[in-house]
Amino acid sequence: MTQLEKKRALLLLPNLLGDLPHHEPFLPKSIDKAVKSLDGLIAESETAGRRFLGRFELEKDVRLIPISVYNKDTPDKDIDFLLEPISKNNERWGLISDAGLPCIADPGGKLVYRARRLGIPIQAFVGPSSIYLSLMLSGLQGQKFCFHGYLPFEKNFKIQAIKNLEKKALDNSETQIFIETGFRNNDLLQDLIATLSETTLLSIMWDISLPNQGGGTYTVAEWKASPLPNLHKRFAIFLVGKPW
Amino acid sequence: MTQLEKKRALLLLPNLLGDLPHHEPFLPKSIDKAVKSLDGLIAESETAGRRFLGRFELEKDVRLIPISVYNKDTPDKDIDFLLEPISKNNERWGLISDAGLPCIADPGGKLVYRARRLGIPIQAFVGPSSIYLSLMLSGLQGQKFCFHGYLPFEKNFKIQAIKNLEKKALDNSETQIFIETGFRNNDLLQDLIATLSETTLLSIMWDISLPNQGGGTYTVAEWKASPLPNLHKRFAIFLVGKPW
Incomplete structure (x- = not known):
């Protein structure tokens, strides 16, 4: 040394x-x-x-x-x-x-x-970050992006936050990234699907770098048309982006 | 294999x-x-x-x-x-x-x-990102952050963008991250110093992971009180944050 x-x-x-x-x-x-x-x-x-x-x-x-x-x-x-x-x-x-x-x-x-x-x-030092690995994997815009941490817990505020971040994603081509506590992931997913426009891209990446890693990037209409993933108690990252 | x-x-x-x-x-x-x-x-x-x-x-x-x-x-x-x-x-x-x-x-x-x-x-795969390394090194808030890429080139729009991102940094405790072309770095630094509030934190990190790596995080008043670094043709990341 x-x-x-x-x-x-x-x-x-x-x-x-x-x-x-x-x-x-x-x-x-x-x-x-x-x-x-x-x-x-x-x-x-x-x-x-x-x-x-x-x-x-x-x-x-x-x-x-x-x-x-x-x-x-x-x-x-x-x-x-x-x-x-x-x-x-x-x-x-x-x-x-x-x-x-x-x-x-x-x-x-x-x-x-x-x-x-x-x-x-x-x-x-260099190492893994679920945020940037998710952003790379999502296929969403990575030239501009915002990480918000947790959205508000209270339903009305959460819905308003989803609307605000969708507007930012669409108006500024700025990918919006956020997380939720594991046991509330499925609730958030329901709220996202119900609130976002059909053509908005929603990416969900879970258990990044772990054996059960998975995820997908689809329009909200496409998510609605298939069975939703069960995110309960998984570590998930949510990303909302403008269609390419 | x-x-x-x-x-x-x-x-x-x-x-x-x-x-x-x-x-x-x-x-x-x-x-x-x-x-x-x-x-x-x-x-x-x-x-x-x-x-x-x-x-x-x-x-x-x-x-x-x-x-x-x-x-x-x-x-x-x-x-x-x-x-x-x-x-x-x-x-x-x-x-x-x-x-x-x-x-x-x-x-x-x-x-x-x-x-x-x-x-x-x-x-x-995991690897270096000047954005993440700068955010870690800055000592600014990393619970919420936005990466904007380049700010507008035209002076009036650039000043307005700086004001907008300072407002976001202060109102939402959301660190604002952006870059500039090497030969315009010093101009941007001048505009930042002249536009931001004296108490706002400005972090500049340059040549991350290279032999000439350097940088600092100071209030705008502190940056004003010392000779500014010469960022000409260096690869620099600028971060604006709320005082802790």
């Missing part, structure tokens, strides 16, 4: 999109090297952190690597404390989220922002 | 973000395997296609692998012809763009859509 590599840093590391046995198909070799250089890891939970570290062949005992928890419940005032091993002790720490890329559709942005303010060097 | 792997498919393959000597830090091992299985490659240009294939140790002579060109100038009527080796001859072809992920901020979406209509199996 060179001196340069031992310098203090916050490493933004990708996680797999599910509980797969091997990481090599999804994470470049540089991640193995980066994980070996870590003094500690910030994860959404201790369990998720240990599971991530357990994937790699490390020089030290994985139980000796400290894990700090940062998730949506962490108060802002704790962020500087989480960064102290890097800012004060010149250590190298990783940041992961439960799945995919940290900071994207996941916590981490504010911690990275604070690390920037503290002058901590930050490195981002 | 198993029977399954020899099945016909369109493989959406990542390219590097620049002319780097090694691909291993940015592309998972699965890409090497996928490229070895290719019967042909669809690229934005013959040169870019050859350069991509030249990175990999292939069993057959790289010159024997046919390359088809698909870019923004390709007429729609040619798409079915490009897909014929897959749809009619059951071959495996890759799709790449000049840099990063095909279909994302790059051509390919319509070709993938057409491949779906023809019932061709499609696989997407």
Whole structure:
């Protein structure tokens, strides 16, 4: 390991999109090297952190690597404390989220922002994101796109949100991407089918990178004409786009 | 190689973000395997296609692998012809763009859509995207974000676009991401600094994953108070976000 590599840093590391046995198909070799250089890891939970570290062949005992928890419940005032091993002790720490890329559709942005303010060097690594894999696979417009996270839960607001995002998709040729909690996926699908125009393209991609991966891109009229997929408790990404 | 792997498919393959000597830090091992299985490659240009294939140790002579060109100038009527080796001859072809992920901020979406209509199996692979890496590195909100491609060229429309996207960033906590042609980067930066509110966060990330990678996230007031970076002919990503 060179001196340069031992310098203090916050490493933004990708996680797999599910509980797969091997990481090599999804994470470049540089991640193995980066994980070996870590003094500690910030994860959404201790369990998720240990599971991530357990994937790699490390020089030290994985139980000796400290894990700090940062998730949506962490108060802002704790962020500087989480960064102290890097800012004060010149250590190298990783940041992961439960799945995919940290900071994207996941916590981490504010911690990275604070690390920037503290002058901590930050490195981002390549890895899987269900959002961009879905966008590639969908065959929808990828020159412009918006990711919205979750739509509103309350029915009327949700329907209005669907109408708004369809208008953006059609007026601006901007693909609209969003997600839903697993047990509400089928409800959202019903609402989409009932609300969107017949000619609008709706893409649904589920269990991306997992053995049960599937999905399709069809007009709303076509979705209506066939049995709908059962998305209950699956991890699904929804994309609404303008017909080509 | 198993029977399954020899099945016909369109493989959406990542390219590097620049002319780097090694691909291993940015592309998972699965890409090497996928490229070895290719019967042909669809690229934005013959040169870019050859350069991509030249990175990999292939069993057959790289010159024997046919390359088809698909870019923004390709007429729609040619798409079915490009897909014929897959749809009619059951071959495996890759799709790449000049840099990063095909279909994302790059051509390919319509070709993938057409491949779906023809019932061709499609696989997407993990790789670098300057958009995702910039968003992670920026420390801005990544729970909601929009990628706009290029802003309008004409000055008045550009200023109006900047105002609109700042409003979206502030009202919806939605990070706004866009790019500009290299020789107009400095002009855009001037327009951003002059148009955005002093407290709005502006992140600029350049030459992502390349030796000259750099960038920063500051309020507009902070950018104004320091010498601005020279972005002339650099590949830069601009991000506008709400203060945390």
